[in-house]
Amino acid sequence: MRARSVLSALVSLFALTVVACGGSAGSSGGSQTGQDLVIGVPMSITGVQAKEGGLAKQGYDLWLDWINAQGGVNANGTKHKVVLKYEDDQSKPDISAQLTTKLITQDKAQLLLGPYGSATTASDAVVAEKNGIPMVEANGAAQAIFNNGYKYTFGVLSPANKYLEGVIDMAATLNPKPSTMAMLSADDSFSLEVAKAAQEYATSKGFNVVYTDRYPNGSTNLSGLVANAKAKNPDMVLNSGHLAEAVAINKAAKDLRLEAKLYAYSVGPSTPDFVNSLGPDSHYVYGGSQWTPQVKYKPSFYLSVPDYVAAYKKKYATSDDPDYHVAESTAACLALQKAIENAGSVKPDKVRDALASLDVITFFGRIKFDSRGINTYKPMVVEQIQTDGKHHTVFPPDVADAKPQYPTPAWSSR
Template sequence: MFGSILVRCSVVLSTVVMAVASLSAATSQARAEDVIRFGAPLPLTGPLAPEGIKQQQGYDLWAEQANKAGGISVGGKKYKVEIVYADYQSNTPRAVQTTEQMITQDNVNFLFGAFGSGAAKAASTVSEKYKVPTIAAAASSSQVYDQGYKYLFGTFTPNDTLTTPLTQIIKAKAPDVKKVAILARNDLFPLAIAQEMEKSAKANGLDVVYFEKYAIGTLDHSASLSQIKSLSPQWIFVTGYINDLLLVRKQMVDQQMKAPVVTMIAGPAYQDFIESAGQTAENITSASWWHPAEQYNGKDIFGTTSNFVKLFRDKYKSEPDYGQASAAVCGALFQLAIEKAGSLDRDKVRDALASLDVVTFWGPVKFGPNGQINSLEPPVFQIQGAKPVVLFPEAIKQGDLKLGVN
């Protein structure tokens, strides 16, 4: 009898467990059905961590605003936003692996591209294979978009949209600048923009007296800088990321290198660079794809540029830069496209992205046939008084070019 009681208890317990499990599964399924999952592979550790963290801030701000508004509307139903992050540790092959894992194991609906042109291009082979719409928040090099892919989009205009106006400003405001020296990180975006700089310089009659690459992870630039110093260029142009450029700038100071014009891309747009470089950041010129001085009245979740800036300041207690803004607009563009498609079907959302022609807080957004945005006029700026001051375009100009760095 005691045995039969145990059997009956066991049956009851088993039934309860199964019921709880069914309820849990149903709840999980319902929850999953009410959520849109966005995969965001990022370099949250390693040398590119400063840039990766900035993108995460932009994605988080967008997700917060979208969810505060009830979520994304799909055919009359609201879906909450969930972002799935993974750290690929500043390693491009790992970015590719992470992207595949997000699609096949994490079951994300859509993707944000990996950071930088090199990683974004490599990882896009995976998202294209699985036909997952992807928006890259930090990929400007034409080599990313020349693969004939249908599912990849990017919020940065081509690199020459930065170097051409920059060169024209220097030519007009500093006619004595004749010789240019270029030092580039040997990585897809930094090298590509250095090559565009070389083209822009030659097209404007300047003499490129030095063009060399440095390896990723280089810590000692003294030999390259000594060579540049011996050539006495009036314009020194260096590409890389924040940590690279801070190191180069410090070693320039150590060698007492000065020139009428020093340009660094991409770093001076970030407050981190300005604070870390201190006085040695003064008068460094640069260019980026967005600036808080923009004054757009958008149709996205953020609305005006000023509202985006306010929301960012409130959340992070700092001024947003183009990296954070680009990440935020990637989310906002997905939201617009999903709501336009009225569906979570990937092909329908892809088609909605391809046909977007809309003003956002980031500016006017229209993707070209290759998926790269072709509707923006990126600002050129210079660090003056520990702040980026816009020199171009005229509509948001804040100051004039100053020559000489400290």
């Protein structure tokens, strides 16, 4: 009898211990541990957009470390460690679509994070829709992606038509006010959307667009276009393209002594490689930016803006601030995370529905999607590389940490 009493007491003690520990093997703090959550990521690891793709990957991986340190994504009390399954799409839309199919059908990705670029995002959106797998993307701003009635693609970034609007608004406040503008553009869908919107907006604000031209996406032999622009003597030179083209245009402007008062490029100036490639010749250049470290959003979860910057510098052992490609990519992860939490599930259809109704403030800004899946609710800012070699937010004034350095001095006097 005494042995039976001792055994009974031990069983009771064990039961209490299990309850106190959460009642499940591998559980922590009342949460159970579920299967790993596989998220597929086609990405420009090589190819013409590898630099930008590398920045996007940094943003994804920064979140990956953080969420797994929390035990994973919490879906109705069950935490799922996250696995990001990357595939190199070589910066080619057709390959990206093939790899997205592979990620879903062979690697069993339950959700998707987008690739770099509007063209690849557009091709992958077709695959996501066909398979009913939600894709949250951060690097495809062309509105054409979202004009096909898709229900499974969501973009956290401001759309393409907003990229250079802030530059034009800022230009209207400068003294002496510029009056003429040249608009150069790559021929991909994103760049053409940016350029068309910038031309129309500039005209509506009273600026005279004196020259426009386009070039093949990825081209770096742009001296002819720059020479044609120089012949029109524009006060402002705007380019809608990507990093490599922005560097090439800036070099050609110096070589040909195109003397504009203001240079602004849709993509390029925010990246470390733009400054590294051009050195002091990058000074005075402006860029529309999805995000800068000077924004003042108060997030409801994850990290604050200063904490995000510090986490980036620590992980990547750099003194450089994260550029907006990094930040918007992390924001895509946060949208997926919050949708899973709100849905209480990792099932694709439930996550899709939660994304459609999402409305949250993050370090990146507000994330809320319109009926097409575009985040039209987050403004952009303007940054400039100033003579200290650093990026400064210069517009709008309520988030600026410096005034614009304007007008740009002649090349011979720099």
